[in-house]
Amino acid sequence: xxxxxxxxxxxxxxxxxxxxxxxxxxxxxxxxxxxxxxxxxxxxxxxxxxxxxxxxxxxxxxxxxxxxxxxxxxxxxxxxxxxxxxxxxxxxxxxxxxxxxxxxxxxxxxxxxxxxxxxxxxxxxxxxxxxxxxxxxxxxxxxxxxxxxxxxxxxxxxxxxxxxxxxxxxxxxxxxxxxxxxxxxxxxxxxxxxxxxxxxxxxxxxxxxxxxxxxxxxxxxxxxxxxxxxxxxxxxxxxxxxxxxxxxxxxxxxxxxxxxxxxxxxxxxxxxxxxxxxxxxxxxxxxxxxxxxxxxxxxxxxxxxxxxxxxxxxxxxxxxxxxxxxxxxxxxxxxxxxxxxxxxxxxxxxxxxxxxxxxxxxxxxxxxxxxxxxxxxxxxxxxxxxxxxxxxxxxxxxxxxxxxxxxxxxxxxxxxxxxxxxxxxxxxxxxxxxxxxxxxxxxxxxxxxxxxxxxxxxxxxxxxxxxxxxxxxxxxxxxxxxxxxxxxxxxxxxxxxxxxxxxxxxxxxxxxxxxxxxxxxxxxxxxxxxxxxxxxxxxxxxxxxxxxxxxxxxxxxxxxxxxxxxxxxxxxxxxxxxxxxxxxxxxxxxxxxxxxxxxxxxxxxxxxxxxxxxxxxxxxxxxxxxxxxxxxxxxxxxxxxxxxxxxxxxxxxxxxxxxxxxxxxxxxxxxxxxxxxxxxxxxxxxxxxxxxxxxxxxxxxxxxxxxxxxxxxxxxxxxxxxxxxxxxxxxxxxxxxxxxxxxxxxxxxxxxxxxxxxxxxxxxxxxxxxxxxxxxxxxx
Ligand code: BGC
Numbered sequence: 025x026x027x028x029x030x031x032x033x034x035x036x037x038x039x040x041x042x043x044x045x046x047x048x049x050x051x052x053x054x055x056x057x058x059x060x061x062x063x064x065x066x067x068x069x070x071x072x073x074x075x076x077x078x079x080x081x082x083x084x085x086x087x088x089x090x091x092x093x094x095x096x097x098x099x100x101x102x103x104x105x106x107x108x109x110x111x112x113x114x115x116x117x118x119x120x121x122x123x124x125x126x127x128x129x130x131x132x133x134x135x136x137x138x139x140x141x142x143x144x145x146x147x148x149x150x151x152x153x154x155x156x157x158x159x160x161x162x163x164x165x166x167x168x169x170x171x172x173x174x175x176x177x178x179x180x181x182x183x184x185x186x187x188x189x190x191x192x193x194x195x196x197x198x199x200x201x202x203x204x205x206x207x208x209x210x211x212x213x214x215x216x217x218x219x220x221x222x223x224x225x226x227x228x229x230x231x232x233x234x235x236x237x238x239x240x241x242x243x244x245x246x247x248x249x250x251x252x253x254x255x256x257x258x259x260x261x262x263x264x265x266x267x268x269x270x271x272x273x274x275x276x277x278x279x280x281x282x283x284x285x286x287x288x289x290x291x292x293x294x295x296x297x298x299x300x301x302x303x304x305x306x307x308x309x310x311x312x313x314x315x316x317x318x319x320x321x322x323x324x325x326x327x328x329x330x331x332x333x334x335x336x337x338x339x340x341x342x343x344x345x346x347x348x349x350x351x352x353x354x355x356x357x358x359x360x361x362x363x364x365x366x367x368x369x370x371x372x373x374x375x376x377x378x379x380x381x382x383x384x385x386x387x388x389x390x391x392x393x394x395x396x397x398x399x400x401x402x403x404x405x406x407x408x409x410x411x412x413x414x415x416x417x418x419x420x421x422x423x424x425x426x427x428x429x430x431x432x433x434x435x436x437x438x439x440x441x442x443x444x445x446x447x448x449x450x451x452x453x454x455x456x457x458x459x460x461x462x463x464x465x466x467x468x469x470x471x472x473x474x475x476x477x478x479x480x481x482x483x484x485x486x487x488x489x490x491x492x493x494x495x496x497x498x499x500x501x502x503x504x505x506x507x508x509x510x511x512x513x514x515x516x517x518x519x520x521x522x523x524x525x526x527x528x529x530x531x532x533x534x535x536x537x538x539x540x541x542x543x544x545x546x547x548x549x550x551x552x553x554x555x556x557x558x559x560x561x562x563x564x565x566x567x568x569x570x571x572x573x574x575x576x577x578x579x580x581x582x583x584x585x586x587x588x589x590x591x592x593x594x595x596x597x598x599x600x601x602x603x604x605x606x607x608x609x610x611x612x613x614x615x616x617x618x619x620x621x622x623x624x625x626x627x628x629x630x631x632x633x634x635x636x637x638x639x640x641x642x643x644x645x646x647x648x649x650x651x652x653x654x655x656x657x658x659x660x661x662x663x664x665x666x667x668x669x670x671x672x673x674x675x676x677x678x679x680x681x682x683x684x685x686x687x688x689x690x691x692x693x694x695x696x697x698x699x700x701x702x703x704x705x706x707x708x709x710x711x712x713x714x715x716x717x718x719x720x721x722x723x724x725x726x727x728x729x730x731x732x733x734x735x736x737x738x739x740x741x742x743x744x745x746x747x748x749x750x751x752x753x754x755x756x757x758x759x760x761x762x763x764x765x766x767x768x769x770x771x772x773x774x775x776x777x778x779x780x781x782x783x784x785x786x787x788x789x790x791x792x793x794x795x796x797x798x799x800x801x802x803x804x
């Protein structure tokens with residue numbers, strides 16, 4: 025765990041000023057570079073020491089049998105695990121007779137900087153070998169956002185004080201040995217040597233390795249090319265064998281002289297293409313990158329990010345740490361989704377192997393809202409991935425005796441990867457979350473082509489699922505029994521409010537889309553009777569309510585359960601899932617993560633302000649936040665209910681989840697949903713952003729620690745800038761046709777002639793709710 029501040033607080037970068045080997049694995053996640061297709065953990069250039077070596081290609085996984093002590097019908101038989109592919113970022117260094125290894129000798133200085141505007145990781149260090157030779161090493165690394173196959177490193181060594189003989193070995197390494205798993209069920213199973221060699225080539229400065237996974241049959245090709253600059257006496261040679269290709273660069277440096285290697289690395293994978301085709305593919309990608317050159321790649325990266333920041337930046341005055349953290353969050357969420365291109369956006373992005381590299385509902389509910397309003401092209405790609413996996417989802421529904429499509433709870437390639445069905449298969453809400461993401465994207469972009477070619481099928485098949493999963497009782501009320509909502513400390517429960525409200529929206533959205541695009545649904549066999557049945561079910565959905573307490577139930581009967589013994593639970597017994605049986609968690613009132621509280625955000629129009637305040641006060645003392653997905657949701661609803669200080673503390677928790685390693689597992693990869701949740705806490709919490717059909721509502725209010733919050737959203741071809749101060753909010757239409765939004769319930773017309781300024785009403789005063797003992801968010 026990162027105990028003291030590891031990173032300097034600066035607005036546009038994350039700077040580590042000294043190397044702490046105890047938190048190396050965490051820093052590798054924090055400094056990971058990715059474009060959604062290729063992911064490189066922030067491992068040190070020379071490969072060792074390392075916490076967890078990691079190079080990932082989105083979608084490249086291996087299959088493994090899922091063992092069950094007692095198997096049952098419909099249990100998934102095969103699991104999927106992300107694998108560490110060929111590592112192209114390694115550059116080893118020998119100084120005189122000593123390997124440059126920071127565990128030995130004397131580290132005079134070591135600094136790494138993740139530059140959020142340039143999209144590069146920079147490292148500078150000065151090291152004296154055990155024999156007394158001093159060198160300065162500088163490296164700059166990027167994973168290109170404009171050329172999706174490409175990663176690149178510029179590595180420079182300088183002799184300091186005396187003449188040094190230096191050797192740089194630039195390598196491609198397959199089947200790196202990985203540390204043993206740490207026993208945390210949330211970490212990945214490390215598959216030993218998952219890649220079988222097919223081709224190794226080293227010609228001049230060019231290297232190439234082609235491998236294939238054993239069971240999933242995916243071919244992985246990685247190639248590198250180098251430009252070497254150094255004194256005249258510099259020589260190079262290259263060689264390769266099955267799992268290693270190496271360029272060796274040797275030189276003698278006088279004090280002040282430098283040896284520089286620019287390394288371009290191209291990655292490709294396919295389940296279909298032949299070995300020669302894959303070799304050609306990576307060679308072609310290298311040629312394209314070489315055409316841009318190192319400087320060209322740097323310039324393109326900057327241009328790409330300038331454009332992103334112009335659309336997505338969130339400015340926070342009054343808390344520099346949150347300012348830095350929200351930019352760090354935006355950067356990593358962009359990295360996770362930017363070039364995923366019809367592949368999943370995993371819960372850890374491509375920053376680590378935690379959760380086996382699986383994607384969950386985290387994508388649609390946490391990541392896609394941010395991207396919808398800042399980088400919408402990534403959203404259509406992510407949802408097209410879901411569409412591409414529809415066949416597997418239809419098969420799963422049929423296997424379960426249901427209609428339509430049942431999307432997996434966790435997956436890489438589309439089939440269900442959860443071996444624990446009470447919190448896997450039964451978490452059907454993922455289907456409504458996908459539908460919600462479709463509706464949100466179409467409302468924000470007006471992309472009717474997408475709606476027709478992708479949205480219709482997703483909405484129809486998920487509506488069919490709900491219609492078959494639920495049933496009308498003798499009074500006509502529609503129930504969805506035996507499902508698991510977002511809170512994984514309750515399972516297989518009847519009428520989960522979140523699920524029911526989201527399913528209701530899903531059913532209505534499907535019925536609406538059928539009216540807008542009659543042809544495609546007809547081809548899917550939808551008739552008037554079917555869509556009328558969706559509307560009937562939606563109109564009759566049961567939402568459980570406890571009249572005595574005056575609160576909504578998380579699921580039917582929840583408020584009758586015994587309360588968890590919070591006062592008898594020690595601080596070191598959190599997260600509860602690692603210390604208590606699910607059996608006991610399921611039958612008590614204890615909430616892992618926002619569930620009913622999340623429903624009040626995603627389906628806010630169902631609740632009035634008083635209900636929101638009452639429900640929030642009821643669920644706060646039960647919610648232990650054992651999931652990193654919770655704090656951001658609680659921040660949004662706390663802000664709405666007027667608990668500004670609490671909302672601020674929750675925002676900080678979401679924002680600092682990884683920079684401060686709050687859940688002690690950043691080593692396994694970043695918490696992408698919590699990072700995206702930082703945006704949600706600021707923009708939906710303090711900005712009060714809510715969807716309202718095709719328009720947006722805002723209800724901004726700042727906590728007293730902030731003097732200003734500013735953000736932009738893209739909506740239907742417009743760019744809207746919102747700036748909030750303690751007393752007033754300013755709305756400016758930066759581009760696009762006139763637009764009407766709402767400010768605290770009052771319409772505001774914006775026409776581009778100038779900003780509209782509105783007064784921020786006072787915060788409603790309510791007693792601050794309690795949290796379970798030891799689970800209050802850290803006060804700042
Ligand atoms: C949470 C899930 C989440 C998963 C991946 C679990 O701990 O309870 O809601 O989808 O982590 O982030």
